Amino acid sequence: MIRAHGGKLVHRIAEEKERESLVRLVDSLPRLPLNERETADIEMIAIGAMSPLEGFMNREDYVSVLDLKRLAKGLPWTIPVVLSAKEGDGGEFREGEKIALVGGEGEVLGVLDLEEKFAVDKEQEAEKVLLTTDESHPGVQYLKTIGAVYLGGPITLIQRPKHRRFENFRLDPRETRVLFKAKGWSTIVAFQTRNPIHRAHEYLQKCALEVVDGLLVHPLVGQTRGEDIPADIRMECYRVLFENYYPRTRTALSIFPAAMRYAGPREAIFHALVRKNYGCSHMIVGRDHAGVGNFYGPFDAHYIFGEFDRYEIDITPMFFDNSFFCRTCGNMASSKTCPHGSADHVALSGTKVREMLARGEMPPPEFTRPEVAEILMDFYRKRNKEQNG
Amino acid sequence: MKESRVTIKIPRPLYRKIGQIIEGSGFSSPTDFVVFVLRDLVGERGPAEAPDEFTQEELRSIRRKLRNLGYLE
Numbered sequence: 001m002i003r004a005h006g007g008k009l010v011h012r013i014a015e016e017k018e019r020e021s022l023v024r025l026v027d028s029l030p031r032l033p034l035n036e037r038e039t040a041d042i043e044m045i046a047i048g049a050m051s052p053l054e055g056f057m058n059r060e061d062y063v064s065v066l067d068l069k070r071l072a073k074g075l076p077w078t079i080p081v082v083l084s085a086k087e088g089d090g091g092e093f094r095e096g097e098k099i100a101l102v103g104g105e106g107e108v109l110g111v112l113d114l115e116e117k118f119a120v121d122k123e124q125e126a127e128k129v130l131l132t133t134d135e136s137h138p139g140v141q142y143l144k145t146i147g148a149v150y151l152g153g154p155i156t157l158i159q160r161p162k163h164r165r166f167e168n169f170r171l172d173p174r175e176t177r178v179l180f181k182a183k184g185w186s187t188i189v190a191f192q193t194r195n196p197i198h199r200a201h202e203y204l205q206k207c208a209l210e211v212v213d214g215l216l217v218h219p220l221v222g223q224t225r226g227e228d229i230p231a232d233i234r235m236e237c238y239r240v241l242f243e244n245y246y247p248r249t250r251t252a253l254s255i256f257p258a259a260m261r262y263a264g265p266r267e268a269i270f271h272a273l274v275r276k277n278y279g280c281s282h283m284i285v286g287r288d289h290a291g292v293g294n295f296y297g298p299f300d301a302h303y304i305f306g307e308f309d310r311y312e313i314d315i316t317p318m319f320f321d322n323s324f325f326c327r328t329c330g331n332m333a334s335s336k337t338c339p340h341g342s343a344d345h346v347a348l349s350g351t352k353v354r355e356m357l358a359r360g361e362m363p364p365p366e367f368t369r370p371e372v373a374e375i376l377m378d379f380y381r382k383r384n385k386e387q388n389g
Numbered sequence: 390m391k392e393s394r395v396t397i398k399i400p401r402p403l404y405r406k407i408g409q410i411i412e413g414s415g416f417s418s419p420t421d422f423v424v425f426v427l428r429d430l431v432g433e434r435g436p437a438e439a440p441d442e443f444t445q446e447e448l449r450s451i452r453r454k455l456r457n458l459g460y461l462e
Contacts, residue, residue, distance in 0.1 A: 068413065068414075068415070071415075073415060074414055074416050168459070169458075171455075171458075171460075174442075174447075174451065178443070178451045178452060179455050179460050182452065182455065311430075314429075
């Protein structure tokens with residue numbers, strides 16, 4: 001099976017005696033509340049999903065990631081994973097001491113061993129990571145909500161954040177690795193998504209599955225934009241697809257608890273490295289992966305893989321072109337495999353589909369499976385009703 | 390005591406090319422790069438799952454969870 005990024009799956013969850021001693025200690029520590037993204041990150045670090053990270057980045061890694069798309073030791077890494085002092089210069093936190101990290105319900109989730117406190121230029125971070133400082137970009141908006149002093153150092157998780165959703169679909173990298181081995185899959189393709197799966201996505205997944213042993217559909221359920229379809233509705237869509245159209249022996253559905261960064265090409269590399277940690281050997285990279293609006297070119301997330309040598313990334317990206325149903329071919333195809341013009345293609349824009357669903361109008365089955373359409377129509381019907389009072 | 394090292398010969402053009410590749414990459418020398426790549430390759434061809442990654446009890450517990458959630462029969 002593919003090795004974790006950096007060679008070893010990180011595990012930063014305190015067990016037994018260490019946990020007991022940390023629990024005793026936390027009352028005496030300064031406390032830092034975590035926002036939704038940081039809460040997702042601390043758990044992802046602790047379970048090894050972000051291996052080789054053992055904590056929030058210090059200045060050396062942060063600068064290296066921004067400038068070189070690599071950690072300071074040279075390993076590819078494209079997204080800063082950082083913890084901000086919420087206000088001011090973080091004067092209440094001292095380097096060399098511990099900080100209790102507090103979740104949304106006031107519970108202490110873990111401890112940071114503060115190695116380094118450093119001021120950052122958030123505008124520069126936005127320019128380098130998101131390639132924009134435009135305030136309509138959700139990543140830029142996020143940066144506005146956090147402080148300009150970051151706190152770096154290893155973390156230890158005392159307890160997992162309280163999850164009230166998708167408990168039956170929540171698998172850690174150690175668990176997916178055991179699952180793949182038990183299933184006898186040695187090559188596994190991951191599909192990252194934050195949207196419902198329509199026929200075009202299903203086509204990509206099944207094309208990929210033709211050449212590997214197993215498919216992991218790994219929808220992101222962490223923090224997303226308000227206008228994205230809520231995760232519980234999407235999960236219902238995935239469930240009906242799996243029940244009706246996916247081979248049980250070759251496919252698995254599990255959630256990806258990360259927050260969305262909307263960093264386009266850089267996030268595509270991040271998604272690939274993290275899926276490697278979950279044990280996947282391949283990852284589908286479609287059109288405008290992790291993009292938002294028109295901030296990135298449709299295939300920028302493909303091109304960025306060319307900046308690294310194959311051995312460094314290790315997980316194999318499977319690049320796909322825009323796909324659709326072609327009436328003349330009589331099947332799903334892409335601009336790579338279909339010789340016909342767009343008049344023959346059943347392709348609908350996201351806006352058009354949303355409008356149809358909101359009117360209770362079923363999109364053509366060549367575009368989306370009827371079972372998925374039913375769920376989405378119901379969602380839009382209820383939302384419209386709420387909005388119209 | 391520090392492990393001793395051995396010398397392995399590689400073609401000079403390849404050595405020069407590695408020197409170009411690692412410029413600005415964080416590798417301090419072609420040797421560091423070659424050792425990194427070889428470790429990676431050798432590791433890949435080792436046991437599928439490092440046996441010490443899980444204790445038998447952990448493995449049993451994970452398998453139990455996977456069965457309970459319906460991932461495994």
